Amino acid sequence: MSTLYEQLAEAIETRIRAGLLLPGERLPSVRQACHNVQVSPATVFQAYYLLESRGLIEARPRSGYYVRKPVRKGQVQVQTAPVSATTTEVAISELVFEVLGTTRDTDVVPLGSAFPSPALFPLDRLARCGALAMRHLAPQAMTAELTIGNTRLRDALRARYSRHGIAVNADDPIITNGAMEALNLCLQAVTQPGDVVAVESPTFYAALQALERLHLRAVEVPTDPDLGVDPDGLAAVLRSHRVAACWLMPSFQNPLGALMPTARRQAIVRLLARSGVPLIEDDVYGELYHGATRPLPLKAFDQDGLVLHCSSFSKCLAPGYRVGWAAAGRYAPVVQRLKMMSSLATAVPSQLALAEFLEQGGLERHLRQLRMALASNLGRVRNQVLKYFPAGTRVSQPQGGYFLWLQLPDHVDTLALHRQALDQGISTAPGVLFSADRRFRHALRLNAGHPDDARVVNAIRTLGELCGRGP
CATH class of the missing domain: 1.10.10.10 (Winged helix-like DNA-binding domain superfamily/Winged helix DNA-binding domain)
Structure with a gap:
């Protein structure tokens, strides 16, 4: 209802x-x-x-x-991009480091950042929760739960899974240093160097970096800007390639903002289960829905333990605390061992601060306020893009999260635009970052997760002017 x-x-x-x-x-x-x-x-x-x-x-x-x-005709709906039927060796990291290194500069308008504004989060209360929890911590507890994670936090996460009707096994969840460690450990658990991994097109550049680090090859799956991965397209990929794993982001996908409907989620989980292919689910934006209910993760439809569900608090509650987790199903023991051999543990104070916050209550109230702020910001930034960018610009219309995906006229090279914008104190995320073969040269991801102040409005106006100058 x-x-x-x-x-x-x-x-x-x-x-x-x-x-x-x-x-x-x-x-x-x-x-x-x-x-x-x-x-x-x-x-x-x-x-x-x-x-x-x-x-x-x-x-x-x-x-x-x-x-x-x-709005002007042709500016609303972004289009599905063609994908390559071949696998690609990934070499994206140098470009990512070059492009995103400037997002740490506080004088730069962070339209290329992957994080919403820190002002949207209850950082003072988290600090008080951390101080309270540490004062009551027994000394021996500092090392008692190093690898798998703090019991209080894991119990709170299990309760959240349970509220969505998702059963997790006794080994799950495994607490990690943010979702990126969870995703990397899960990928390592189910692949060997040289394996092929199916990813969305476009996909999050950190997924491509993980493939590059582990010497894996990417095969891109057709991804609708509104509906996410096409099950028929994924089936065709599975028929053509020996796929070792899939890495998908079904809820408010980065960079498109796509929300995969429930029927597609069920079809994809069934398809991969029949093929015995593990599915790594990146669900860091799942709590940032703008509608009435949270989209059920792919994990909710997993009957075989093949979905490795990864998420974190970094985008919805505690940026910088670097606390994430993996519910890795049948692969949980392998992920635990890899965690022990790599980082050993996640910082205890960060875990305790979050456990205390969750136990005190108030998370849902914070999330409601956050969702309203992000929905408002997203709508305003989208309107400003439609106002200031040249005719022919197409803009996504996500139902959650805080990213906009723009397809610009063919004369606009967004990597060149990024470099021009930096000279004006504006960061962007050009489309070439989001594909193994750097295909999205005329696309751009913009962060709409920051307050609608004069700096943001002026930055969008400036970007529109730069786009309109022609080649």
């Missing part, structure tokens, strides 16, 4: 699409809407944020919310 704010959003959307609310028309203020439909201000804000993320309305500073004017 839809929530109150979704029902309100749907009612307003119906009126917009029926022409009863015209472009440029002002919506009722939050106070007026509360009086009109007898709901709380929080419900109205959530409804307006949802409509904003769908590109239907826009916020104007100190003025209110307005029905957004129609």
